[in-house]
Amino acid sequence: MRNIFLFIRRYRTILTFLILQGVALWFLFNYNRFHRAKFLGVANEMTGRINSQYNRVEDYFFLRLENQRLNRLNDSLLNLLPRNFASKDTTVQVVEDSVMSDTTGKYRRYISRPAVVVYNTVNAKKNYFQINRGANQGIKDNMAVISSDGSAAGIVVNVSANFSQVMSLLHIQNSVSASLKRSGDFGTAEWDGNDPRFLILKRIPKTTEVKKGDTVLTSSVSFNFPPGYMVGTISEINFDNANGMYLLKVKTSANFYNLQQVHVIENLDYNEQVKLNAETKVKIEQVKKSPR
């Protein structure tokens, strides 16, 4: 026993070094599971506060661009207002209603909340940005985030009380379901970690006609993103010879260098859809196991 204490005493520096190194590597390689842990939430709250102070200064440098984008979006929304349309038949009046479901059989699937980006990087392989809305404002994991000009920007991955961490589209583990506007084919938009201006659209079969400049939208089969938001435009057409699919280089329409005002979009059916998906998998497995 005494020898053990002597040993620890003699080699305590290298032991401390090895232990701390172990802790650091454990943090690093367990990050995906670890990021829900409590004290990263606390750190998130701290860095969030410092980041929002910094952001108050930084915002001034991008005001002009931001205003142009906001103005464009406002303009497109103004065009949708009911007062722009007159009914030819004066006996029928169109009534706009804001309740969750109405008698015409339509109901609300998506709700949007505005937020401001307080920290953002594009230089890493795994880029996250931080927004100034959190659990207190109703933000939950897996909500979609679109930029102020209406293009897909990322997905919420971690939430603290007043801030949330968003996995940007520029993240090598990111994959967003996207579709071609021209043909409606579904594919997956991913990032290869190289150039922050381009995403890669995979799994579009070669039989589809694709041209340079085609628009890529978020697809209607995504659980996170509402359909029809812009992802980007095709800038280069390549083939993946292994499986006969396209490898399309997509110029992102969101400018990740100066994200500022964003909208967080909640899919109100998200839980039900994911639950159904999971239950289906379980059911199929059971059918496979039991003899028919």
Next chain:
Amino acid sequence: MSDFLRNILRLAAFILLQVYVLNKIPHLHRFITPYIYYLFILWLPFSVSRMWLLIIGFLTGLILDYFTMTPGLHAAACLLVAYVRPFVINILTPKDSSEFNYREPSPKAMQWTPYAVYVFILTLLHHGYMVFLEWLDVGSFLDFIIKVIATTGISLLLIFTAELLFPRRLKFRTNTA
């Protein structure tokens, strides 16, 4: 100003500089992120014990990690730098303690050449280990080599510029203090 207070301020300044200037500026190339924050560890006084050096190094890295959302990455690299630092200093400084009575590593205390070697070795270690950990996750070997060399080069440039622009007024170690 006491050593303790001065080093706290230095840490805050280096971290803020790293997070809000160097990580934010449009980079020369996607491989090259300039790093300077670990200069804080290189500048710690000689009198800090090896144990404390490890703990301070680990915490410095961890603080930066929480800003960049990469828990453990910079902490591991800083810890390595903090562990190796005393060995490098031992090799590079004169053994005769009468010639050697400054408080912390600087070009003035160690002469330019040994100081440059000291900074170079630790910079290479820091970047080599950090990029290696990143590379385990994603990337190719050529990327890894280029990134280590380029990042080391640009960081050395930054450090020597800082060294020339802000010569530290160093106090002598005295028996009366």
